Amino acid sequence: MKIVIVTAGLTQPSSTRLLADRLTDAVTRQLEADVRVIELRDLAVDIANNFVTGFPNGRLREAIEAVTEADGLIAVTPIFSGSYSGLFKSFFDVIENTALAGKPVLIAATGGTARHSLALEHALRPLFAYLRAVVVPTAVYAAAEDWGGASDTFTDGLGPRIARAAEELAGLLRHRGPRAETKEEVVPFEEQLAALRPLS
Template sequence: MKLVVVSAGLSSPSATRLLADRLTAATLEHARAEAEVVEVRELATEIAQHLVTGFPPARLAAALDAVAAADGLIAVTPVFAGSYSGLFKSFFDLIDKDALTGKPVLIGATGGTARHSLVTEHAMRPLFAHLRALVVPTAVYAASEDWGEDGLAARIARAGGELARFMAPGGQGTGPAGAPDTDTAAAIAPRSLTGAITSVDPDGGFDVVPFARKLAALRVE
Protein backbone atom coordinates (compact mmCIF):
# COMPACT_ATOMS: atom_id res chain seq x y z
CA MET A 1 0.00 0.00 0.00
CA LYS A 2 1.03 3.61 -0.54
CA LEU A 3 0.61 6.35 2.06
CA VAL A 4 1.14 9.92 0.84
CA VAL A 5 1.73 12.72 3.35
CA VAL A 6 1.10 16.33 2.30
CA SER A 7 2.79 18.82 4.62
CA ALA A 8 2.23 22.54 4.02
CA GLY A 9 4.63 23.97 6.60
CA LEU A 10 6.50 27.06 5.47
CA SER A 11 9.69 26.70 7.49
CA SER A 12 12.30 23.99 7.94
CA PRO A 13 12.01 22.45 10.44
CA SER A 14 8.34 23.17 11.11
CA ALA A 15 5.70 22.11 13.62
CA THR A 16 3.51 21.14 10.66
CA ARG A 17 6.09 18.67 9.36
CA LEU A 18 6.63 17.35 12.89
CA LEU A 19 2.90 16.64 13.26
CA ALA A 20 2.83 15.06 9.79
CA ASP A 21 5.75 12.78 10.71
CA ARG A 22 4.10 11.68 13.96
CA LEU A 23 0.81 10.96 12.22
CA THR A 24 2.71 8.94 9.63
CA ALA A 25 4.49 6.91 12.31
CA ALA A 26 1.20 6.26 14.11
CA THR A 27 -0.40 5.03 10.88
CA LEU A 28 2.52 2.80 9.95
CA GLU A 29 2.30 1.10 13.34
CA HIS A 30 -0.93 -0.49 12.09
CA ALA A 31 -0.48 -0.62 8.31
CA ARG A 32 2.18 -2.10 6.04
CA ALA A 33 2.64 0.78 3.66
CA GLU A 34 5.29 2.80 1.88
CA ALA A 35 5.18 6.46 2.87
CA GLU A 36 5.96 9.38 0.55
CA VAL A 37 6.08 12.97 1.81
CA VAL A 38 5.06 15.92 -0.36
CA GLU A 39 6.48 19.19 1.00
CA VAL A 40 4.18 21.78 -0.54
CA ARG A 41 6.64 24.56 0.37
CA GLU A 42 9.12 23.12 -2.13
CA LEU A 43 6.48 23.22 -4.88
CA ALA A 44 5.32 26.81 -4.38
CA THR A 45 6.79 28.14 -7.63
CA GLU A 46 5.48 25.19 -9.65
CA ILE A 47 2.00 25.62 -8.13
CA ALA A 48 1.95 29.29 -9.18
CA GLN A 49 3.09 28.36 -12.70
CA HIS A 50 0.38 25.72 -13.01
CA LEU A 51 -2.32 28.13 -11.81
CA VAL A 52 -1.26 30.67 -14.44
CA THR A 53 -0.45 28.41 -17.38
CA GLY A 54 -2.66 25.38 -16.74
CA PHE A 55 0.31 23.02 -17.19
CA PRO A 56 2.08 21.44 -14.20
CA PRO A 57 5.88 21.28 -14.20
CA ALA A 58 7.27 17.74 -13.90
CA ARG A 59 7.92 17.82 -10.14
CA LEU A 60 4.43 19.10 -9.35
CA ALA A 61 2.85 16.62 -11.76
CA ALA A 62 4.64 13.79 -9.95
CA ALA A 63 3.30 15.01 -6.59
CA LEU A 64 -0.26 15.27 -7.90
CA ASP A 65 0.00 11.78 -9.40
CA ALA A 66 1.29 10.41 -6.09
CA VAL A 67 -1.71 11.83 -4.22
CA ALA A 68 -4.12 10.42 -6.79
CA ALA A 69 -2.51 6.95 -6.62
CA ALA A 70 -2.27 6.77 -2.83
CA ASP A 71 -4.19 4.22 -0.78
CA GLY A 72 -4.36 6.73 2.07
CA LEU A 73 -3.56 10.40 2.57
CA ILE A 74 -2.38 12.53 5.50
CA ALA A 75 -2.85 16.27 4.99
CA VAL A 76 -1.45 18.79 7.47
CA THR A 77 -1.48 22.58 7.28
CA PRO A 78 -0.47 25.50 9.47
CA VAL A 79 -3.29 27.86 10.43
CA PHE A 80 -3.42 31.25 8.72
CA ALA A 81 -6.18 33.75 9.53
CA GLY A 82 -8.25 31.03 11.16
CA SER A 83 -8.12 28.61 8.21
CA TYR A 84 -5.76 26.45 6.15
CA SER A 85 -2.90 28.21 4.40
CA GLY A 86 -3.30 29.57 0.89
CA LEU A 87 -0.47 27.34 -0.33
CA PHE A 88 -2.21 24.24 1.08
CA LYS A 89 -5.47 25.20 -0.64
CA SER A 90 -3.70 26.01 -3.92
CA PHE A 91 -2.14 22.55 -4.01
CA PHE A 92 -5.47 20.80 -3.52
CA ASP A 93 -7.11 23.13 -6.05
CA LEU A 94 -4.92 21.41 -8.63
CA ILE A 95 -5.97 17.87 -7.70
CA ASP A 96 -8.26 16.23 -10.25
CA LYS A 97 -11.85 16.48 -9.07
CA ASP A 98 -12.22 12.69 -8.90
CA ALA A 99 -8.76 11.82 -7.57
CA LEU A 100 -9.78 11.68 -3.90
CA THR A 101 -13.17 10.02 -4.32
CA GLY A 102 -13.48 7.34 -1.65
CA LYS A 103 -9.86 7.82 -0.50
CA PRO A 104 -9.29 7.73 3.29
CA VAL A 105 -7.78 10.99 4.52
CA LEU A 106 -6.43 12.00 7.93
CA ILE A 107 -6.42 15.77 8.47
CA GLY A 108 -4.25 17.74 10.87
CA ALA A 109 -3.31 21.33 11.58
CA THR A 110 -0.88 23.32 13.72
CA GLY A 111 -1.19 26.76 15.25
CA GLY A 112 0.12 29.00 17.98
CA THR A 113 -3.01 28.91 20.10
CA ALA A 114 -5.78 26.48 21.00
CA ARG A 115 -8.34 29.06 19.84
CA HIS A 116 -7.92 27.75 16.29
CA SER A 117 -8.50 24.12 17.21
CA LEU A 118 -11.76 23.91 15.23
CA VAL A 119 -10.01 24.71 11.93
CA THR A 120 -9.99 21.01 11.11
CA GLU A 121 -13.78 20.89 11.41
CA HIS A 122 -14.96 24.18 9.90
CA ALA A 123 -12.37 24.42 7.10
CA MET A 124 -10.47 21.21 6.37
CA ARG A 125 -13.20 18.61 6.74
CA PRO A 126 -15.61 20.47 4.40
CA LEU A 127 -12.81 20.86 1.84
CA PHE A 128 -12.16 17.13 1.66
CA ALA A 129 -15.85 16.32 1.83
CA HIS A 130 -16.24 18.48 -1.29
CA LEU A 131 -13.53 16.34 -2.92
CA ARG A 132 -15.56 13.25 -1.90
CA ALA A 133 -12.78 11.84 0.27
CA LEU A 134 -13.47 9.71 3.34
CA VAL A 135 -12.14 11.80 6.21
CA VAL A 136 -11.40 9.68 9.29
CA PRO A 137 -13.31 10.69 12.44
CA THR A 138 -10.33 11.89 14.50
CA ALA A 139 -8.68 15.08 13.26
CA VAL A 140 -5.57 16.30 15.07
CA TYR A 141 -4.85 19.93 15.93
CA ALA A 142 -1.62 20.80 17.73
CA ALA A 143 -1.20 24.17 19.41
CA SER A 144 2.20 25.28 20.69
CA GLU A 145 1.36 24.22 24.24
CA ASP A 146 0.20 20.75 23.16
CA TRP A 147 3.60 19.35 22.26
CA GLY A 148 4.75 16.83 24.84
CA GLU A 149 1.26 16.44 26.30
CA ASP A 150 -0.33 13.00 26.62
CA GLY A 151 -3.56 14.25 25.07
CA LEU A 152 -1.88 15.07 21.75
CA ALA A 153 -0.05 11.75 21.68
CA ALA A 154 -3.31 9.90 22.31
CA ARG A 155 -5.11 11.76 19.50
CA ILE A 156 -2.26 11.04 17.10
CA ALA A 157 -2.32 7.34 17.96
CA ARG A 158 -6.08 7.14 17.57
CA ALA A 159 -6.10 8.99 14.25
CA GLY A 160 -3.28 6.86 12.85
CA GLY A 161 -5.11 3.68 13.79
CA GLU A 162 -8.29 4.89 12.10
CA LEU A 163 -6.48 5.73 8.87
CA ALA A 164 -4.68 2.38 8.85
CA ARG A 165 -7.99 0.57 9.30
CA PHE A 166 -9.56 2.28 6.31
CA MET A 167 -6.49 1.83 4.14
CA ALA A 168 -6.49 -1.93 4.63
CA PRO A 169 -7.92 -3.97 1.71
CA GLY A 170 -11.59 -4.46 2.46
CA GLY A 171 -11.03 -2.54 5.67
CA GLN A 172 -13.34 0.41 5.16
CA GLY A 173 -15.69 0.25 8.09
CA THR A 174 -14.46 -3.12 9.41
CA GLY A 175 -13.19 -4.04 12.82
CA PRO A 176 -10.26 -6.30 13.70
CA ALA A 177 -12.11 -9.52 12.78
CA GLY A 178 -13.63 -8.12 9.60
CA ALA A 179 -16.97 -7.32 11.25
CA PRO A 180 -18.60 -4.01 10.34
CA ASP A 181 -17.41 -1.14 12.51
CA THR A 182 -20.67 0.75 12.43
CA ASP A 183 -19.56 3.65 14.64
CA THR A 184 -16.56 4.54 12.48
CA ALA A 185 -18.29 3.84 9.18
CA ALA A 186 -21.23 6.04 10.06
CA ALA A 187 -18.90 8.79 11.24
CA ILE A 188 -17.11 9.12 7.89
CA ALA A 189 -19.86 8.12 5.48
CA PRO A 190 -20.84 10.76 2.93
CA ARG A 191 -23.82 12.67 4.25
CA SER A 192 -26.78 13.09 1.95
CA LEU A 193 -27.97 16.63 1.37
CA THR A 194 -31.55 15.41 1.34
CA GLY A 195 -31.51 12.58 3.86
CA ALA A 196 -30.14 11.27 7.13
CA ILE A 197 -28.11 8.11 7.67
CA THR A 198 -30.04 6.02 10.18
CA SER A 199 -28.24 2.66 10.13
CA VAL A 200 -25.39 0.63 8.65
CA ASP A 201 -26.23 -2.80 7.25
CA PRO A 202 -23.93 -5.84 7.62
CA ASP A 203 -22.67 -5.48 4.07
CA GLY A 204 -21.36 -1.98 4.77
CA GLY A 205 -24.21 -0.08 3.07
CA PHE A 206 -26.09 2.85 4.54
CA ASP A 207 -29.80 3.35 5.03
CA VAL A 208 -30.62 6.94 4.09
CA VAL A 209 -34.06 8.22 5.00
CA PRO A 210 -35.24 11.42 3.23
CA PHE A 211 -35.75 14.30 5.64
CA ALA A 212 -39.26 14.85 4.30
CA ARG A 213 -40.25 11.33 5.38
CA LYS A 214 -38.73 11.83 8.83
CA LEU A 215 -40.59 15.14 9.25
CA ALA A 216 -43.84 13.53 8.15
CA ALA A 217 -43.36 10.77 10.72
CA LEU A 218 -42.79 13.35 13.45
CA ARG A 219 -46.00 15.18 12.54
CA VAL A 220 -47.97 11.94 12.77
CA GLU A 221 -46.57 11.24 16.20
Protein backbone atom coordinates in the same frame (compact mmCIF):
# COMPACT_ATOMS: atom_id res chain seq x y z
CA MET B 1 -0.06 -0.05 0.42
CA LYS B 2 0.99 3.50 -0.47
CA ILE B 3 0.53 6.44 1.88
CA VAL B 4 1.35 9.99 0.84
CA ILE B 5 1.89 12.76 3.37
CA VAL B 6 1.17 16.30 2.17
CA THR B 7 2.62 18.91 4.49
CA ALA B 8 2.35 22.66 4.01
CA GLY B 9 4.82 23.91 6.59
CA LEU B 10 6.73 26.98 5.45
CA THR B 11 9.82 26.76 7.63
CA GLN B 12 12.46 24.10 8.03
CA PRO B 13 12.15 22.49 10.49
CA SER B 14 8.44 23.11 11.05
CA SER B 15 5.91 21.96 13.63
CA THR B 16 3.68 20.99 10.68
CA ARG B 17 6.26 18.50 9.41
CA LEU B 18 6.86 17.29 12.96
CA LEU B 19 3.15 16.52 13.36
CA ALA B 20 3.10 14.83 9.94
CA ASP B 21 6.03 12.62 10.98
CA ARG B 22 4.38 11.64 14.25
CA LEU B 23 1.15 10.73 12.46
CA THR B 24 3.09 8.72 9.86
CA ASP B 25 4.96 6.78 12.55
CA ALA B 26 1.70 5.99 14.30
CA VAL B 27 0.06 4.73 11.09
CA THR B 28 3.05 2.62 9.99
CA ARG B 29 3.04 0.94 13.40
CA GLN B 30 -0.47 -0.27 12.51
CA LEU B 31 0.27 -1.51 8.98
CA GLU B 32 3.08 -1.87 6.46
CA ALA B 33 3.13 0.86 3.85
CA ASP B 34 5.37 2.67 1.41
CA VAL B 35 5.45 6.30 2.54
CA ARG B 36 6.18 9.40 0.50
CA VAL B 37 6.30 12.93 1.89
CA ILE B 38 5.42 15.91 -0.31
CA GLU B 39 6.65 19.25 1.07
CA LEU B 40 4.47 21.87 -0.60
CA ARG B 41 7.02 24.57 0.27
CA ASP B 42 9.29 23.05 -2.40
CA LEU B 43 6.47 23.21 -4.98
CA ALA B 44 5.18 26.73 -4.29
CA VAL B 45 6.50 28.26 -7.54
CA ASP B 46 5.37 25.23 -9.56
CA ILE B 47 1.84 25.54 -8.14
CA ALA B 48 1.71 29.26 -8.94
CA ASN B 49 2.92 28.60 -12.50
CA ASN B 50 0.19 25.98 -12.91
CA PHE B 51 -2.45 28.63 -12.22
CA VAL B 52 -0.91 30.93 -14.83
CA THR B 53 -0.25 28.35 -17.57
CA GLY B 54 -3.03 25.89 -16.81
CA PHE B 55 -0.59 22.96 -16.85
CA PRO B 56 1.59 21.35 -14.17
CA ASN B 57 5.30 21.04 -14.86
CA GLY B 58 7.09 17.72 -14.36
CA ARG B 59 7.72 18.09 -10.61
CA LEU B 60 4.18 19.15 -9.82
CA ARG B 61 2.68 16.49 -12.10
CA GLU B 62 4.69 13.83 -10.26
CA ALA B 63 3.42 15.10 -6.89
CA ILE B 64 -0.18 15.15 -8.12
CA GLU B 65 0.15 11.60 -9.46
CA ALA B 66 1.61 10.43 -6.16
CA VAL B 67 -1.39 11.88 -4.30
CA THR B 68 -4.03 10.56 -6.68
CA GLU B 69 -2.47 7.09 -6.89
CA ALA B 70 -1.97 6.70 -3.12
CA ASP B 71 -4.08 4.32 -1.09
CA GLY B 72 -4.37 6.92 1.67
CA LEU B 73 -3.35 10.48 2.54
CA ILE B 74 -2.20 12.35 5.59
CA ALA B 75 -2.75 16.07 4.97
CA VAL B 76 -1.25 18.58 7.41
CA THR B 77 -1.37 22.38 7.23
CA PRO B 78 -0.50 25.29 9.46
CA ILE B 79 -3.49 27.44 10.36
CA PHE B 80 -3.38 31.07 9.20
CA SER B 81 -6.21 33.53 9.91
CA GLY B 82 -8.46 30.74 11.14
CA SER B 83 -8.12 28.48 8.08
CA TYR B 84 -5.72 26.31 6.07
CA SER B 85 -2.77 27.98 4.39
CA GLY B 86 -3.10 29.38 0.87
CA LEU B 87 -0.34 27.06 -0.32
CA PHE B 88 -2.23 24.02 1.01
CA LYS B 89 -5.48 25.08 -0.66
CA SER B 90 -3.72 25.96 -3.92
CA PHE B 91 -2.21 22.48 -4.18
CA PHE B 92 -5.57 20.77 -3.80
CA ASP B 93 -7.09 23.28 -6.24
CA VAL B 94 -4.85 21.97 -9.04
CA ILE B 95 -6.02 18.38 -8.47
CA GLU B 96 -9.11 17.19 -10.36
CA ASN B 97 -12.08 17.33 -8.02
CA THR B 98 -12.90 13.65 -8.60
CA ALA B 99 -9.33 12.33 -8.21
CA LEU B 100 -9.61 11.72 -4.45
CA ALA B 101 -13.07 10.12 -4.51
CA GLY B 102 -13.27 7.38 -1.88
CA LYS B 103 -9.67 7.87 -0.73
CA PRO B 104 -9.09 7.64 3.05
CA VAL B 105 -7.61 10.89 4.41
CA LEU B 106 -6.37 11.86 7.84
CA ILE B 107 -6.47 15.64 8.34
CA ALA B 108 -4.29 17.53 10.80
CA ALA B 109 -3.16 21.07 11.51
CA THR B 110 -0.81 23.11 13.66
CA GLY B 111 -1.21 26.57 15.13
CA GLY B 112 -0.03 28.90 17.84
CA THR B 113 -3.14 28.57 19.98
CA ALA B 114 -5.80 25.93 20.64
CA ARG B 115 -8.46 28.51 19.73
CA HIS B 116 -7.94 27.68 16.05
CA SER B 117 -8.55 23.93 16.42
CA LEU B 118 -12.05 24.17 14.94
CA ALA B 119 -10.49 25.13 11.59
CA LEU B 120 -10.15 21.38 11.04
CA GLU B 121 -13.93 21.04 11.13
CA HIS B 122 -15.03 24.23 9.37
CA ALA B 123 -12.28 24.37 6.73
CA LEU B 124 -10.32 21.14 6.15
CA ARG B 125 -13.12 18.61 6.54
CA PRO B 126 -15.45 20.44 4.09
CA LEU B 127 -12.58 20.77 1.59
CA PHE B 128 -12.00 17.01 1.50
CA ALA B 129 -15.73 16.30 1.58
CA TYR B 130 -16.01 18.41 -1.60
CA LEU B 131 -13.19 16.31 -3.09
CA ARG B 132 -15.25 13.22 -2.11
CA ALA B 133 -12.50 11.77 0.06
CA VAL B 134 -13.31 9.67 3.14
CA VAL B 135 -12.01 11.66 6.12
CA VAL B 136 -11.32 9.75 9.33
CA PRO B 137 -13.45 10.84 12.33
CA THR B 138 -10.54 12.06 14.45
CA ALA B 139 -8.79 15.19 13.19
CA VAL B 140 -5.55 16.14 14.95
CA TYR B 141 -4.71 19.70 15.93
CA ALA B 142 -1.43 20.58 17.65
CA ALA B 143 -1.15 23.96 19.33
CA ALA B 144 2.17 25.36 20.52
CA GLU B 145 1.55 24.13 24.07
CA ASP B 146 0.97 20.55 22.90
CA TRP B 147 4.65 20.11 22.05
CA GLY B 148 5.64 20.48 25.70
CA GLY B 149 4.22 17.04 26.46
CA ALA B 150 1.62 18.34 28.91
CA SER B 151 -1.96 17.11 28.59
CA ASP B 152 -5.19 17.55 30.46
CA THR B 153 -8.60 15.94 30.61
CA PHE B 154 -10.08 18.55 28.28
CA THR B 155 -7.69 18.14 25.34
CA ASP B 156 -6.85 14.48 26.18
CA GLY B 157 -3.25 14.95 25.04
CA LEU B 158 -1.66 15.06 21.61
CA GLY B 159 -0.29 11.50 21.81
CA PRO B 160 -3.66 9.79 22.32
CA ARG B 161 -5.24 11.90 19.56
CA ILE B 162 -2.48 10.90 17.13
CA ALA B 163 -2.86 7.23 18.08
CA ARG B 164 -6.65 7.31 17.66
CA ALA B 165 -6.51 9.03 14.26
CA ALA B 166 -3.78 6.65 13.05
CA GLU B 167 -5.83 3.65 14.11
CA GLU B 168 -8.85 4.99 12.21
CA LEU B 169 -6.83 5.59 9.02
CA ALA B 170 -5.17 2.17 9.26
CA GLY B 171 -8.58 0.55 9.73
CA LEU B 172 -9.96 2.23 6.61
CA LEU B 173 -6.90 1.24 4.58
CA ARG B 174 -7.08 -2.39 5.71
CA HIS B 175 -10.79 -2.51 4.89
CA ARG B 176 -10.32 -0.89 1.48
CA GLY B 177 -7.15 -2.78 0.50
CA PRO B 178 -4.44 -1.59 -1.91
CA ARG B 179 -5.53 0.53 -4.85
CA ALA B 180 -5.75 -1.41 -8.11
CA GLU B 181 -3.14 -0.29 -10.61
CA THR B 182 -4.71 1.08 -13.77
CA LYS B 183 -2.74 2.09 -16.79
CA GLU B 184 -4.22 4.97 -18.72
CA GLU B 185 -2.95 5.96 -22.11
CA VAL B 186 -1.86 9.60 -22.05
CA VAL B 187 -1.90 11.52 -25.31
CA PRO B 188 0.79 14.24 -25.30
CA PHE B 189 -0.60 17.76 -25.40
CA GLU B 190 1.22 18.53 -28.68
CA GLU B 191 -0.63 15.66 -30.38
CA GLN B 192 -3.96 16.88 -29.02
CA LEU B 193 -3.27 20.36 -30.44
CA ALA B 194 -2.18 18.95 -33.77
CA ALA B 195 -5.47 17.07 -34.02
CA LEU B 196 -7.36 20.36 -33.65
CA ARG B 197 -5.52 22.15 -36.47
CA PRO B 198 -7.41 22.30 -39.78
CA LEU B 199 -5.87 20.25 -42.56
CA SER B 200 -4.34 22.39 -45.34
